[in-house]
Amino acid sequence: MTAIEQKFLYEQVAEDMRHAITIGTYSSEERLPSLRKITSLYGVSLATAIQAYQWLEDSGFVEARPKSGYYVLPRGCGKACEPEVSNPRMKASEVTVGELALGILEEARRPDLINLGAAVPGEDLLPLKNMSRIYAGVARREEALLGHYEAQQGNELLRKQISRQLRSSGVRVHPDEVIITNGCMEALILSLRAICKVGDTVAIESPSYYGMLQAAELLRLNVLELPTHPRDGVDLNALQQALDKKMINVCLFMPSFNNPLGSSMPHKNRKQLVEMLAAENVPLIEDDIYGDLSYDTPRLPAAKSFDCHGNVLLCSSFSKTLAPGYRIGYVVPGKYFDAVLKRKFLGNVASAGIPQVALAEFLRKGSYERVVRKAALHYKQRTDRLRQLVLQYFPEGTRVTQPQGGFVLWIEMPEHISGVALHDRALAAGISITPGVIFSPGGDYQHHIRMSASAVDGDAIDRAVKTLGELSNKF
Ligand SMILES: Cc1ncc(COP(=O)(O)O)c(C=O)c1O
Secondary structure, three states: OOOOOOOOHHHHHHHHHHHHHHOOOOOOOOEOOOHHHHHHHHOOOHHHHHHHHHHHHHOOOEEEEOOOEEEEOOOOOOHHHOOOOOOOOOOOEOOOOOHHHHHHHHHHOOOOOEEOOOOOOOHHHOOHHHHHHHHHHHHHHOHHHHHOOOOOOOOHHHHHHHHHHHHHHOOOOOHHHOEEEOHHHHHHHHHHHHHOOOOOEEEEEOOOOHHHHHHHHHOOOEEEEEOEEOOOEEOHHHHHHHHHOOOOOEEEEOOEOOOOOOOEOOHHHHHHHHHHHHHHOOOEEEEOOOHHHEOOOOOOOOHHHHOOOOOEEEEEEOOOOOOHHHOOEEEEOHHHHHHHHHHHHHHHOOOOHHHHHHHHHHHHOOOHHHHHHHHHHHHHHHHHHHHHHHHHHOOOOOEEOOOOEOOEEEEEOOOOOOHHHHHHHHHHOOEEOEEHHHHOOOOOOOOEEEEEOOOOOOHHHHHHHHHHHHHHHOO
16 A cells, blocks of 8 residues: 555544545534534544544535534535545556547537537637638738648747747747647647657546546556646646656646646645656646636646746647637647757648648737637636536535536536436436546546536526436436
């Protein structure tokens, strides 16, 4: 057993009591067994019983009432309604993601389904008219762009705009340090390809975006899942332990609004993360695709902004903010620039020119900030609303994250509910959700689902979540 897996006695007692509360053995407002009763029930000392109840209190499950004992707090308040820090096995493993993940994006394309599954942005919040007008203008004016390959590294005008845009995330780079890609997914794959060889180990947050798992599977890399806090992101102590044991070749993290957790690393953790990895010469691939959709302004600086050694490869795209259909992303690969560029050429020579020039023109006109601010405010309202609906309709014991950016929610249901079965039943009822198992290589998160709040608007969503609640109550 690793130090991370070991649990203190009081934690075991507290976990068991938490479980009893979660499955409804003790209901809201009910008085819990006295401390003395706990000592005889579990065969532990009074000090251990006190520690267990303190843990439950700190975690927001119970409250101590003077001279009366400990009571279960109502659901939906306190930390009790948020998932806990994840607790993966901390063992590098091969990845097999399976067919399930491939179906999720397809479901988002079906007009007969209410999409709470795929993490696609709300179409009403994208500047599609403006972008298509600019696109049409560029295509008409600059037909020569069709007559040659765009630069391998990407269009110069666009790289310039991106380097300006990156200043808002604290990243100061020359346009020549940016490589344009076909979306963030290509940026991630090129980065992994540039750094890793078959059999290397990639450390990821647990849970993590299934696209990353698929990438690891494709490149025959092992994955090491790290404990991750639903608010603060990856556990740096656990990471340090893995680094000390030389278990990791590269880290692939989403410090800003992890998909699916929505967690956001505090400022000081980002700096510490970059320093820890530089000290061990382990590169960080930073996926910042949701970073600009922060509900707070200014957004937190990207981890890349603390990088003094070229050890961080910053990957992002405009798929969540402007237009997923443009398929434009980028990577700022630091000291891995040449290795990434070579692989870009081998993959597809260069990205298409017209979308790049059109995007450069859009960014030059200066409305990116306004578009993204407006969208982030809407996403905040939509995630809040979806969260409330889930807590209202889902079975007692359901926990939901409270992200500070992006538009996905991670939902932990009572253990007897299968996320995959709920997905299948929801699909039959005309609703798409994402089962939690696809966010882990080891088949964890069986009773979890991810929901996207991006399209949550109008009464249809109330009805859809009510239906999901009814379905989940039938398990
Ligand atoms: C965390 C994360 N990274 C990368 C991607 C892929 O982005 P793109 O569509 O720009 O390739 C997604 C898409 O959902 C994502 O959620």
